[in-house]
Amino acid sequence: MKLKFLLSVMFMLAVLSSCRDKSVDPATESQTNDWIYANMKYWYYWTDHIPAKPDLTQDPAKFFESLLYKYDATTRPDGDRFSWIQESADELQASLGGESKTPGMEYKLVYYPSNTTNVIGIVLYVIPDSPAAKAGFVRGDVFSSVNGQKLTGANYSQLLNTQDSKTYTLAKIDNVGGLVEGSTREVAPVVLQEDPVFFDTTFTYGANKIGYIVYHQFIPQPYQTENGQYDKKLDNIFATFKSSNVNALIIDLRYNPGGYVSSATNFSSLITKGTANDVFYYKEYNAQVTETSKKKYGESYFYDKFLSKSQNIGSNLSQVYFLVSSRTASASELMINGLKPYMEVKLVGSKTVGKNVGSVTLTGKDQGIKWGMQPIVSKSLNKNHKSDYSTGFVPDYPASEGTMLYPYGNPKDPLLGEALFQITGTRIARQAREAAVLKEEDAQEITSTIVRKAGGSNMFFK
Template identity: 55%
Template sequence: MHQRRDWRSALLLLAAGSFLMTSCKKEIDSITPQSSTTTSTTSTSDQEVNKWIIDNLKIYYYWNDKLPANPNNTQKPADFFKSLLYSYDATVRPDGDRFSWIQESADELKASLSGESKTTGMEYQLYRPAGTDDIYGKVLYTHPGSPAALAGIKRGDIFYKVNGQKLVTANYSQLLAGDGSTFTYGFAKLQDGKIVTTDETKTVTPVVLQQNPILMDTVYTIAGKTIGYFVYNQFVPGPNGSSVPTYDNQLDAIFGKFKAKGVNELVIDFRYNPGGYVSSATNLASLIGRGVDQSKVFARKEWNSTLTPELEKQYGKSFFYDYFKTKANNIGGNLNRVYVLTTRRTASASELVINGLRPYMTVTTIGATTTGKNVGSITISDDTKKIKWGMQPIVSKSFNSLGQSDYTAGFIPAVKIDELLTQDWKQFGDISEVMLNEAIYQITGGRTARRPAPPQESTTIISSSIEQKAGGSNMFFEAPALRVNQ
C-alpha cells in the first residue's frame, strides 16, 4: 500500500530533484512528490487526478497563497489545472502566471525536456499578412540529419500548403498538428520582395528525434578581432535518459577551441532558445563570465512562503543560490563584453544567462525583445505511476547576484532587428546574415555586408513551432541524504 507523504517528506524529493526554466508551451524542470492515495488497479478518475494536482500545487506553486478556496473538482484535469492558476492579466495581475502547464503524459513531458520528440525536424514561424486570412510558414532551421533536412528543407524556405491544402487561419493549426503521418509541404519563394507560390513540394515523415541543442560553432578573424560564434537552441545537458552530460561536454570542448584560438569577442545565438536546464545555463555562463569561479553567485531563487523556511532549515541558505563553476575553458579573461542574438522566442534559461552575466560584464542584445520569463518550474509526476499526467508549475523567481529580476517584459535589444517574412534570410554562420552581421559591426565598426533596409510589410506573427517545445532546463539540487518518513 502506498502511504501519502506529508509535504515535508515530499520536500526532500524536491531537493534531490530537478529544476527547470522553460518557455511557455501554449496552454506551459523533475521530481516525484505527492503520490496517489488509492490502490485500485482500475483507471484513475478525473477526481483522483485533480486531487493530485491541487495537493502538489498547495506545496510547490509559487503563488500557492492565491489558489482558489473552493475549486470545481468535477472538471477535466487540464481545465481544473488551468482554473487553479494565478493567471497573468496585464491590468489586474501583471505579476501573474504565464508559463505553468500540464500534459497528459508525464513520460512525454520528461522526454521533450531533454530534447526528444516526434518531429519532422523543421522549426518554423507562422505569419499572417495584414488584411488576409492567409498563413505562411517560414523555416527557422532544420535539425541536422532530420527528415526535413534530408528532404532539402532549409532556413528561410517559405511554405503555404500542407498536404495539398492552403494554410489559412481556420485550418493551419489542424493541418500542422496532423496525426503524425506524412506531411507534404507546398513551397513559395520570394521575388522582388513579394511571395510567389510555386508547385514545388517536399514530403517528410516525422520520427522520434533526439535534438542536439548545439547547431553550429565557428571562429572569425575580422579587423584584428577573433570572434567566437555559436548557435545554441536549448539548454539540455545530455540526451534523454542519459546520465552523461554529452551536450554540456560539447560546449566545454567548443570553448576549449575558442580559448586555444584566442577568441576575444563572443557572439551567442539564442534567438530560438526557449530555455532548459539551469545546470546547463550555469555551465555555459561559467565558460563566459569574467572573473567568475565557484565562490561567485550566478543566480538566486525565491520560493513561496510555505517552502522557504523549511528549505532553509533543512539545507541552509546556500540552497537558494546557484554558483558559477570554475572551468578550465573559461574565456572570460579575454572578454569585456558579450553579444547575444535574441528574438521573442528567447526565453527562460537564455534570459537567466543574460541576467546572470550582467553583474560581471557588458551583455549587449541584438534582435527583438525576449519573452520575459524570470521564473522557473519543476516537473511533477506520480511516483506510483498510477497517475500518468505530468505538470510543470512555476515554483520560483530568479535574481542575479545584484538582486535584479526586472525583465518580466523581456530584455529590450540595444539594436532592434526583426526577422520578417519577406526578408531574404541567410544561413547561420554566414557573416552577411543580418543579426550576425550587426554583431560583427558592433564589434569591429565595419560591415561585412550592407545592412538591408527592412521590407515594408505588415504581418502578424501567429505562432511558432518553438512554442511547442518544452524547452526545459534543470537545476539539480544536491541535497544531503536524509530519511524520508512515510
C-alpha cells in the same frame, strides 16, 4: 513521485524520486485532482491565491487551470503566464529533454502579405539527419500549401497541427514581393533527439577574433542519459575558442525557449569574468517551501554559483553579444541576467519573452497518475537580486530577421550582421547587414513551432 526543477522550460535544482510500481492501477480523475491540489498547495509560487475549496469534479486539465493565479495586464501584472499540465507525464519529460515526435524542422508562420489572410511557413532550422533534412529542407525555405491546400488564417492550425505525414509545397518570394509556388516534398514525423549545440564558427576582422555559437535549448545530455554530452560539447567548443585567442563572443539564442539551469550555469561559467565563489543566480520560493528547504538543506539551496572551468574565456572578453527574439525565454534570460553583474552584456534582435520564474516537473506515476504538470514555483534573481525582466529584455540594438533567412554564420543575417558591426565597426559587416535589411518583406508573424518546445501553450494559436 519523480521531481525535476526547471526554468519554465526547465530549471533543474534536484531530483527526488521514489519507487515506481508499474502494476499500479490508473488513478481516477478524483485521485488525480487530489494529487494536483496537494502538490500545487505546497509548491506553487502563488500558493496563497489558490482557491480554498476548488471544484474537484472537473477534469484534471480544467481543475489545474482553476487553481492558477492567472496573469492579467491590468489586474494581475504579477500573475502566472507559464504554468501548464500535460496528460502524459512521459511525453512531458521527453520534450523537456529534447526528444519529441517531429519531422525535424522548426518554422514560423506569417501572414504574407501582411494585409491578407494568406499564410506562409518559413523554415527556421532543420535537425540534421531528420526526415525534413533528408527531404531537402534547409533554413530559409518557404512553403505555402500543405497537402494541396493553400495555407490561410482559417486553416493553418488544422493542416499543420497533426502528427501525420504531410506534403509541403515550396514557394519563393519574387523581386516584387509576389509568391511563386514550386515543387513538393513529403515528410513524415519520427521520434527525434535534438542536439541543442547547433552551430559554431569564428570570424576574424583585424584584431577581432570573434566566436559565434548557435544554441537552441539548455539540455545537458540526451533524454534518459546521464553523460553530460551536450554540456561537454560546449566545453570543447570553448576550449577551441580559447586556443584560437577568441576575444569577442556572439551567442545566438533567438530560438532558445529555455532549459535546465545546470546547463545555463555550465554555459555561463565558460563566459563569466566571475569565479566559482561568485553567485550566478538566486531562487525565491513561497514561504512554505522556503521554510522547509532552509531547514533541510540550508541557505545554499537558494543560490547557484558559477563552476570552475578551464575553458573559460571571460578574461579575454570586453563584451558578450546575445542574439535574441520574441522566442528567447527562461533559462536564456536567466543566463543574460546572471552575467550582467560581471561583464558588459549587449542584446541584438527583438524583445524577449520575460520568464523570470522557474517551474518544476511533477509526476505521480507510482500512484497511477499518468499526468505531468509544470507549475511555476520560484522567481529568479541575479547576484544583485535584480529580476526586472518580467516583460522581457529590450535589445540594445533592434534587428529583425524578416522573411529572407540566411544560413547560420552568414553576415548577411541581420542579427549577426549587426553584432559583427557593433564589435568591429567595419564596413564589410555593416554593408552586409544593410543589404539584408533592405530585402525584408512585408509580413506579419502569427506564431512558430518554437512555442511548442517552450511548453505551456498550444503549438498554434490565433
